[in-house]
Amino acid sequence: MRRIVVVGGSLAGVSALEELRARGFDGELVLVGAERHLPYTRPPLSKEALTGEVRHGPLALRESGWYDDHHVTLRLGHAATGLDSRERVVVLDDGTTVGYDGLVIATGSSPRRSALTSTLVNALELRNLDDAERLVRALRGARHLVVIGAGFIGMEAAATARGLGVEVTVVDVAASPMNRAFGSAVGQWFQRRHQEHGVRVLCSTAVERIEESSHRTLVRLAGGETLAADALLVAVGATATTAWLAGSGLPVGDGILCEPSLATEIPGVVAAGDVARWHNGTFGEPMRIEHWTNAVEQGRHAAATLLGDPRPFTSVPYFWTDQYDAKLRCVGRPSSGDDVEILAESGRTLVAVFGRGGVVSGAVCVNAPRRLAALRQAIAERAPFPDVVAGTLAP
Template identity: 40%
Template sequence: MTADVLVIGGSVGGLTTVEALRAGGFRGTVQIVGAETHLPYDRPPLSKKVLSGAWEQKRAHLRSQVQLDSLDVEFLLGRRAVGLDVDAHGVVLDDGRRLGYGRLVLATGLTPRTLPGTGSLRGVWSLRTLDDCAGLRAELLSARSLVIVGAGVLGCEIAATARQMGLDVTLIDMSPVPMWRQTGPVIGRALSELHSAQGVRVRMGTGITGLLQERGRVTGVGVDGGAVIPADVVVTTIGSVPAAAWLNDSGLALDDGVLCDERGRAATDVYAVGDVARWSEGRIRVGPRLENRTNAVQQAVFVAGDITGARHDYRQVPYFWTDQYDVRMQVFGLLPEDADVRLIDGTVESRRFVMVAEQDGQVVGVVGWNSAKAVMAAKNTFLG
């Protein structure tokens, strides 16, 4: 079968592409190939609401079955794409099937990095999928101690959730402060203080030397200096790589993701959106990948418009948010580690404030803690 539009990836980027196509009047045939057996669901709640048990798994589903049926799309779930022939407009699946396409949208997302040699070690987890979340939650319910290796956004969110579940939590990272890459030193220090105040043992500037085990199950984490931190469960959140290895022989340009032009086109009739994609920011510079839900949605809507004939310009303003304890942090733009950060509203002590980050006299990022209206106003003022 040849679909008018074939989408590889069944998460928010892929689903939003289809919804935007239908909303734009597209009536052609559409297929979505998803590596998981679940219908499209939202990933951000996994480390918070679903992991804590506040939500049942079904609440993370992006749409009801009735809503999905109304899209008139064929889902091929539990299947992975393993090959792409750009010239022949064909994709090969892991079961040997070959799917043709008129337009192809790549929305395969990320694959988590793991610690070497831990694949069969019980009690060691990554958190990417709904199944990961279910398995990790089951273990946390009977565990006393959790060590999280990696203090990025995901690691910090899991630490907050697990601490609120009553676990003894240690957060380890080589960086000087939590969320160093995403927020820089000033906000990172505030995050460190937030977690420490909640009882998390924050071990920044610390490397791990290995995992200890007994009868095939993790029992602790060795760190620099020879110390061992006991652990019933270990979660690794040490970053991810674009899920693009299957495209190595496709002829597409790959460099930390699928390289695209400013309209998301990776080749003739081939687009890429979301975490797997690096879009051009003009004729010279290819921008970084933006690993957040908002970016995936915005790019998917734009690509759908391009397929249906819209010719709007696209400008990305990086944005992400994170919920940790009683804090919602929203970040627009970028917060480089060498930026000058200044307070423009509220106070750090009240956990309600807005800061801006400046480089070379220009605002490049805006961050707000529990200040939704104020941070949006600052974003509109400084970043457009």
């Protein structure tokens, strides 16, 4: 291969570039990114980046000189709009094309759109740097922030805004915050933390209608109550960014459907990060992961596959969320439908394990980092759930 193109100015994309050079690829590297910014890290956008002026510099994954040193041609500010796999070209939004011999797709995920908010002028999202800048400006003059969606981003932003002295109300149709990931036991623990800090959390609550006035946004709930918001954040999840691949021949279904090695059905094309759906042999099931560590590991693995080392990518997913002084660390693949047992709980700490099909599937540790390593090992070894609950495998 003489030229490898990476589509997606993401953590997975940069990790792939780095691995390609580390493995000795000395051909041309091209990075295509929809945003004008150099690639940056995103977790701080819902946390510390909201507490002051949002600046790209501290968030940048690599300084500009790194791309020069690694001989990476940058095509930033131009989204990919199509892929012609027969001609081996990526089509950009300005009508130009970029040819490739090898292709890494790392286009990540995009905010899920709500029919209630898609036409609103003042509804905010929080996925990229520009979104964070808009939210910071909105919070400066806001008395009341309404957040629709009690997932990770919604709850992190709620905690940050509350720390700034803003009144916050969170609304979600689910029974508890972060319910899809953890179910009610962990979600209710976090709901209590937020309530202790003055956040109003309205779960099992639907939004019926939203109206914009010149100064405020009125959010009418199904029960009849109306919330008057100075700022409205919509955080109802994300979907893999795959629309641009229509007609390319790549199979897509909640992400790009990949082989265990992260290769796709099209020769010379691999995928990594939020956009990749692959069969994880550790759990014996297909999955798509939208978290930082997975993006790094998959970016590197996809690069190796592209260069002729197509081993299966297996992992025990790991991610975190920080809300107030509660530092949640999660390993594995917990789900709201799993069995769950609380191993330890106090006003400040929580340790929960999840089981599916008789084996441990995941674990959540809040302010309990010492428990994490043993539980992660138990998950990797597919340990029996009853043994982990009984404490014979975890300290």
